[in-house]
């Protein structure tokens with residue numbers, strides 16, 4: 001049954017609704033920014049409700065999921081772990097006019113401007129923001145979905161931690177615990193590196209000597225596809241120093257309950273004048289105790305008729321103001337519908353490429369949409385979203401070590417790790433605006449650093 005934790009559904013039918021679907025990075029930031037604008041311009045919003053809808057009742061801080069999957073703290077119950085990376089949406093909407101509805105959105109009717117929840121409730125909207133994020137994709141590789149644990153949701157991270165411990169307990173001193181990780185993006189790297197500390201901590205506690213043997217596999221030529229040379233070199237060196245085997249240039253062809261089957265990928269086409277060489281694929285079987293999948297995501301989807309234009313990865317195409325693009329002749333049908341974050345495909349005019357799926361991009365797009373909704377309410381022209389030339393990032397690579405970039409500054413090691421903690425505090429504070437969050441953030445640091 002769907003619960004309406006914080007509000008009575010009747011109260012949102014009395015005014016026009018600005019409905020934000022999804023309370024992750026993008027959705028929560030959009031709701032908070034609208035609330036800020038409402039406070040500055042109360043009369044503009046007097047006929048509107050700001051309604052935030054999510055199937056979960058908490059906001060998930062995904063960048064710290066790898067910590068959940070690998071913490072050795074004995075007192076880290078699933079509830080304590082949830083508290084460490086999940087902020088109750090009740091806390092986010094407290095002392096604001098934002099109305100939170102917990103429910104699984106199953107349909108959007110763009111013609112009648114209604115959204116439907118799983119229990120059959122329909123809610124009308126005047127403005128709609130798709131912020132439903134993404135979900136793991138397995139690229140149709142046989143056996144991966146069935147045998148790997150992905151690292152996308154809180155439940156995945158808790159399961160990885162439990163499975164590592166369960167497999168660890170079956171091993172005798174001197175034996176190996178073999179973990180295969182599909183995907184050398186940030187999530188795969190973070191968890192591979194941090195597991196080193198987790199196993200070391202377990203060895204210390206049990207006085208066993210279990211050898212941890214992780215392998216990261218990726219079809220690309222190097223780790224962290226899409227990242228700059230500095231980051232890739234630092235991450236590679238750090239992973240190797242931690243004992244992680246990197247198998248880049250290998251694609252996973254299938255998996256079963258015991259092993260992952262790989263094949264060498266053909267080399268990228270050469271730009272040099274030399275003729276392309278024939279590629280003879282090398283096959284390799286990698287037995288595993290645990291198979292973790294961080295290989296990729298695709299846009300989440302809510303059936304919305306066939307009026308929304310989507311690209312091949314399922315993302316909703318938008319115009320420069322982040323309004324959803326429509327298919328067919330009735331272009332007005334998506335006039336007040338926006339898409340942000342992982343579910344959106346916004347093409348950066350400068351690079352001619354779609355914006356990457358990161359938290360920073362989701363938040364930046366969310367702020368632009370909140371501004372445009374206000375402009376539209378006031379009958380003023382909307383402004384195009386102008387992405388920054390680069391967004392900050394932090395990639396933790398085991399223990400108190402991270403690689404970070406902010407503007408032209410790049411740093412790695414302990415300073416990168418400190419920066420990662422500050423970024424986390426910033427996000428927690430920006431969605432709650434409650435100084436009490438500092439105590440909670442500090443408590444989480446104390447839990448998570450017990451491996452280091």
Ligand SMILES: Cc1cc2nc3c(=O)[nH]c(=O)nc-3n(C[C@H](O)[C@H](O)[C@H](O)COP(=O)(O)OP(=O)(O)OC[C@H]3O[C@@H](n4cnc5c(N)ncnc54)[C@H](O)[C@@H]3O)c2cc1C
Pocket residue numbers: 021022023024025026027053054055056060062063064065066103104105106131132133134151152153186187300301302340341342343357358359360361362394
């Ligand atoms: C392990 C991991 C680590 C990451 N680390 C980083 C990092 O360090 N830095 C970074 O910038 N990015 C990172 N990312 C990427 C980042 O999490 C995403 O880009 C970001 O969450 C996108 O924000 P969003 O608002 O589009 O979607 P999300 O934050 O995923 O929010 C989507 C919300 O929609 C809700 N929802 C979906 N479908 C429905 C439905 N039908 N009905 C109701 N609610 C629904 C979901 O419950 C969810 O709360 C990481 C991702 C993962 C998985």
